[in-house]
Amino acid sequence: MNRPAALNRVLLAVIGFVLLAAGGFGLATHFRVLRVIDPESPLVPGTGEPPAWVFYVIAAAAIAVGLLALRWLLAQLAHRPRTGVWRFETDPAYGRTELHADDAVAPFTEELRGYPGVHKASASLAGTREQPSLALIVTCEQDADLGEVRRRITEESLPRLQEALELKDIPVAIEFRFTSRTTSRVG
Structure with a gap:
């Protein structure tokens, strides 16, 4: 990313x-x-001082x-994509709705943090509503099942985000990292 x-x-x-x-x-x-x-x-050769300029x-x-x-x-x-404010305007006479991209993905990342084996998650929604892109960094515990985490992201969380933002598709880049901390969860 x-x-x-x-x-x-x-x-x-x-x-x-x-x-x-x-x-x-x-x-x-x-x-x-x-x-x-x-x-x-x-x-340098010579002993004279150069001009002041x-x-x-x-x-x-x-x-x-x-x-x-x-x-x-x-x-x-600066290692995260630049995010912005999305404007939802269907009829300017009735006003407009603005949504900051970081606020749009906050519930999404909170949901990811609740997955088993996920220690931390951060997301950056960049681009426009016409061409969005999602950069996702998921920090997992050493014994986490990355396949299961990825499946839940793509089959559960991502479709809910797309539905909430009224988008057909969001290209996503997922980066998995591992934490050196020991797990503190009781499973």
Whole structure:
């Protein structure tokens, strides 16, 4: 459900490795463990100071890179599809009904939490009424029967949600996760 997550993790790992290698190279050169470069030699040729505008460009570029990195970091936290408000208008003269997508799936997720073996459930209803999509994350206990949980979702809960929202079909993506907690239910 979070397609760019794998690419983001790979890029973060590569960038982290490159930065660690560069830092290690700098430290090893400074403490003379590596004798590839003389630590007393100048970093750039010449001793004259560059024009003042160079410092401003470097500072602006550093700020831009920092903001982009912060935006990328914040994007890692947003892992659920964007939901919205659905409007039910049959005749604007009589008013309209608005339903927030999170409110629409709240009873659905509460029902899923009551299933045997289900520890936690969360759902995100995205898209429009014409093209809805449901992203479902079900956290189950280690000994849960995933086949039975999936069957109950597709044969019992999902049809009730479709009927409540007056939809013919809701494409659903189900992600099962396992909890490391021991069960506290008495069965």
